[in-house]
Amino acid sequence: xxxxxxxxxxxxxxxxxxxxxxxxxxxxxxxxxxxxxxxxxxxxxxxxxxxxxxxxxxxxxxxxxxxxxxxxxxxxxxxxxxxxxxxxxxxxxxxxxxxxxxxxxxxxxxxxxxxxxxxxxxxxxxxxxxxxxxxxxxxxxxxxxxxxxxxxxxxxxxxxxxxxxxxxxxxxxxxxxxxxxxxxxxxxxxxxxxxxxxxxxxxxxxxxxxxxxxxxxxxxxxxxxxxxxxxxxxxxxxxxxxxxxxxxxxxxxxxxxxxxxxxxxxxxxxxxxxxxxxxxxxxxxxxxxxxxxxxxxxxxxxxxxxxxxxxxxxxxxxxxxxxxxxxxxxxxxxxxxxxxxxxxxxxxxxxxxxxxxxxxxxxxxxxxxxxxxxxxxxxxxxxxxxxxxxxxxxxxxxxxxxxxxxxxxxxxxxxxxxxxxxxxxxxxxxxxxxxxxxxxxxxxxxxxxxxxxxxxxxxxxxxxxxxxxxxxxxxxxxxxxxxxxxxxxxxxxxxxxxxxxxx
Amino acid sequence: xxxxxxxxxxxxxxxxxxxxxxxxxxxxxxxxxxxxxxxxxxxxxxxxxxxxxxxxxxxxxxxxxxxxxxxxxxxxxxxxxxxxxxxxxxxxxxxxxxxxxxxxxxxxxxxxxxxxxxxxxxxxxxxxxxxxxxxxxxxxxxxxxxxxxxxxxxxxxxxxxxxxxxxxxxxxxxxxxxxxxxxxxxxxxxxxxxxxxxxxxxxxxxxxxxxxxxxxxxxxxxxxxxxxxxxxxxxxxxxxxxxxxxxxxxxxxxxxxxxxxxxxxxxxxxxxxxxxxxxxxxxxxxxxxxxxxxxxxxxxxxxxxxxxxxxxxxx
Numbered sequence: 001x002x003x004x005x006x007x008x009x010x011x012x013x014x015x016x017x018x019x020x021x022x023x024x025x026x027x028x029x030x031x032x033x034x035x036x037x038x039x040x041x042x043x044x045x046x047x048x049x050x051x052x053x054x055x056x057x058x059x060x061x062x063x064x065x066x067x068x069x070x071x072x073x074x075x076x077x078x079x080x081x082x083x084x085x086x087x088x089x090x091x092x093x094x095x096x097x098x099x100x101x102x103x104x105x106x107x108x109x110x111x112x113x114x115x116x117x118x119x120x121x122x123x124x125x126x127x128x129x130x131x132x133x134x135x136x137x138x139x140x141x142x143x144x145x146x147x148x149x150x151x152x153x154x155x156x157x158x159x160x161x162x163x164x165x166x167x168x169x170x171x172x173x174x175x176x177x178x179x180x181x182x183x184x185x186x187x188x189x190x191x192x193x194x195x196x197x198x199x200x201x202x203x204x205x206x207x208x209x210x211x212x213x214x215x216x217x218x219x220x221x222x223x224x225x226x227x228x229x230x231x232x233x234x235x236x237x238x239x240x241x242x243x244x245x246x247x248x249x250x251x252x253x254x255x256x257x258x259x260x261x262x263x264x265x266x267x268x269x270x271x272x273x274x275x276x277x278x279x280x281x282x283x284x285x286x287x288x289x290x291x292x293x294x295x296x297x298x299x300x301x302x303x304x305x306x307x308x309x310x311x312x313x314x315x316x317x318x319x320x321x322x323x324x325x326x327x328x329x330x331x332x333x334x335x336x337x338x339x340x341x342x343x344x345x346x347x348x349x350x351x352x353x354x355x356x357x358x359x360x361x362x363x364x365x366x367x368x369x370x371x372x373x374x375x376x377x378x379x380x381x382x383x384x385x386x387x388x389x390x391x392x393x394x395x396x397x398x399x400x401x402x403x404x405x406x407x408x409x410x411x412x413x414x415x416x417x418x419x420x421x422x423x424x425x426x427x428x429x430x431x432x433x434x435x436x437x438x439x440x441x442x443x444x445x446x447x448x449x450x451x452x453x454x455x456x457x458x459x460x461x462x463x464x465x466x467x468x469x470x471x472x473x474x475x476x477x478x479x480x481x482x483x484x485x486x487x488x489x490x491x492x493x494x495x496x497x498x499x500x501x502x503x
Numbered sequence: 504x505x506x507x508x509x510x511x512x513x514x515x516x517x518x519x520x521x522x523x524x525x526x527x528x529x530x531x532x533x534x535x536x537x538x539x540x541x542x543x544x545x546x547x548x549x550x551x552x553x554x555x556x557x558x559x560x561x562x563x564x565x566x567x568x569x570x571x572x573x574x575x576x577x578x579x580x581x582x583x584x585x586x587x588x589x590x591x592x593x594x595x596x597x598x599x600x601x602x603x604x605x606x607x608x609x610x611x612x613x614x615x616x617x618x619x620x621x622x623x624x625x626x627x628x629x630x631x632x633x634x635x636x637x638x639x640x641x642x643x644x645x646x647x648x649x650x651x652x653x654x655x656x657x658x659x660x661x662x663x664x665x666x667x668x669x670x671x672x673x674x675x676x677x678x679x680x681x682x683x684x685x686x687x688x689x690x691x692x693x694x695x696x697x698x699x700x701x702x703x704x705x706x707x708x709x710x711x712x713x714x715x716x717x718x719x720x721x722x723x724x725x726x727x728x729x730x731x732x733x734x735x736x737x738x739x740x741x742x743x744x745x746x747x748x749x750x751x752x753x754x755x756x757x758x759x760x761x762x763x764x765x766x767x768x769x770x771x772x773x774x775x776x777x778x779x780x781x782x783x784x785x786x787x788x789x790x791x792x793x794x795x796x797x798x799x800x801x802x803x804x805x806x807x808x809x810x811x812x813x814x815x816x817x818x
Contacts, residue, residue: 192772228668233668387535387536
């Protein structure tokens with residue numbers, strides 16, 4: 001009996017030893033939502049972009065300090081007039097279907113992004129007049145007008161190069177089996193359940209990839225996402241709830257990282273979008289200034305976000321190089337707010353505030369409601385689910401609306417389309433020729449010092465007119481197992497797997 | 504019997520039509536624009552116009568409905584606005600998940616509800632009956648999401664016995680499939696068990712006071728035989744009806760439970776679809792659920808006949 005047991009144990013041990021080197025490193029990542037269609041030309045969700053960081057390489061990438069760095073393009077050059085961008089494409093890169101990635105593939109992808117009827121990338125590439133291959137591994141973008149933000153666009157979905165063969169075969173249905181040139185290739189997807197990718201053995205930068213398989217699991221409930229991490233079913237989760245940071249700190253098997261994101265939280269005032277703009281709050285900037293002054297931004301972020309968010313008064317967070325330091329985040333000043341309301345000829349001002357119906361936004365806006373009440377604003381909160389809120393905001397059926405922006409790497413992406421008279425998502429319908437001029441000039445210059453000057457000047461006017469009342473900036477918070485190493489947090493919220501190890 | 508079933512199925516057709524018209528118009532009454540929700544943060548006007556056209560959202564609602572109906576009759580349930588996947592494919596992907604969860608939940612509900620119901624009836628107005636009542640009330644009153652999270656924290660996080668959430672197909676890995684489904688099925692079954700227990704109890708009490716039970720006792724049969732063979736079989740009728748109806752409800756998906764345990768079934772699908780105004784998906788799932796419900800009803804009626812010979816004459 002004993003003998004047999006020993007033999008069995010030996011056999012098992014031997015089996016385990018042989019099996020061990022073959023054990024694949026499988027990284028399981030919990031996402032807050034399910035991604036939408038996995039076609040870089042069509043997709044629009046934040047979590048989709050997280051999946052792309054593993055699946056689809058881009059012409060250029062963004063470093064943690066938000067600088068544009070090479071990825072599929074090794075170097076690039078602007079022409080003197082800022083209307084031509086020439087890029088050298090990396091040699092020897094292959095798509096997941098083993099076809100080569102060359103200048104022709106880059107041109108095909110950019111043209112697909114610009115012409116596919118379903119493409120959501122058109123507005124990101126509007127400045128591009130023509131893209132052509134000027135060599136086997138060189139492409140030239142010719143622009144209608146100087147647009148320095150193009151590089152930032154190419155660091156995201158608009159710059160993800162897809163296999164022309166697959167794109168041609170699948171057309172608008174490319175997302176059912178995406179073929180890119182990222183470190184991992186597509187294996188399978190079950191809607192609302194999982195997206196599975198496996199290591200691409202011919203990846204151009206494969207020495208930096210230490211994971212064999214990555215599985216993304218959408219788990220919307222933050223408590224359950226954390227529970228999965230604690231129980232060991234997941235290795236990594238994104239968007240940990242600020243209230244759960246303490247639980248992760250207290251767990252010796254877990255780690256967390258946080259960094260202030262590039263987006264913002266704000267209130268949009270209806271300045272000129274339809275008849276509902278005809279009210280004192282939309283017409284008299286003094287009331288909006290008073291509203292802003294009545295808010296204690298730090299207290300709000302401390303209470304709602306456990307101190308992980310920062311207060312803000314501009315489209316860029318205070319730690320951003322684009323933040324105008326001459327306009328610091330204002331401290332709460334109820335007396336001054338009252339004086340402004342009085343100067344506008346009011347005693348108390350009724351305001352209807354439209355908010356999304358999630359608990360965090362509701363809690364935050366209830367605090368805000370109490371704060372501004374002390375200055376003289378009678379805020380009624382109108383809670384709706386997101387699709388309705390978006391619709392009402394676009395159509396102008398609101399007075400004040402709570403909205404967030406996920407943020408863009410280039411400062412232009414956080415301000416131009418919201419504030420300029422013809423901006424695609426200018427829901428407040430604020431329109432100021434001087435601001436338009438400044439923001440258009442900032443877009444055209446390749447000199448950061450000049451751009452900064454323009455944004456600073458614009459922010460002074462916006463701080464006065466206040467069509468958008470900025471509240472602050474949340475942090476991305478990631479939590480993961482102690483045995484996961486090499487993760488570098490980035491303000492864009494992405495999970496880059498280069499250098500990430502598990503074991 | 505086949506004629507009876509055929510008739511019942513024919514009657515189901517107008518019912519399904521009415522349901523589909525009702526759901527279609529209700530959806531159109533909802534505020535919010537599906538295209539806006541799917542156009543992305545930038546909301547390019549040209550894309551919005553193209554998509555509106557592609558999905559025929561510029562047509563009058565009646566025309567849209569007939570396009571949809573025409574598609575369904577030829578096996579085309581439309582395309583999900585959110586993911587570009589055919590709705591039929593989505594439904595076929597989720598249906599096995601939902602059925603598995605429903606079957607397992609029903610198993611728990613019956614396992615808990617029926618024996619306790621019988622026990623409570625037999626020991627009517629004793630401590631056991633009161634205890635069973637308290638249990639049933641507790642089961643009914645505890646919210647699913649709370650029980651779910653507590654179970655995850657206790658069983659998965661503290662004890663590490665079961666995976667916290669997720670799903671695995673029973674055809675791929677049966678063991679893991681059962682492991683992931685046990686907790687959600689228990690949570691769902693627990694609430695249903697309470698209803699089932701109350702109905703079993705009252706049906707049993709009614710039957711146990713009948714004359715033939717007294718006769719059976721007088722004949723000297725054992726209490727076990729009296730309760731199970733004579734009593735329970737007759738008390739089964741209302742219990743069967745109720746179980747079939749409860750099962751039909753389960754087929755509609757269990758929104759909260761699925762959300763908490765991240766089970767990709769109908770509940771999660773339809774909630775996401777409603778939030779994104781993904782009309783075709785909502786229509787498809789509702790239609791599928793309605794068919795399931797009608798079939799379960801029919802099934803209950805057939806079982807009824809099989810259990811009660813007297814009804815056979817009526818067919």
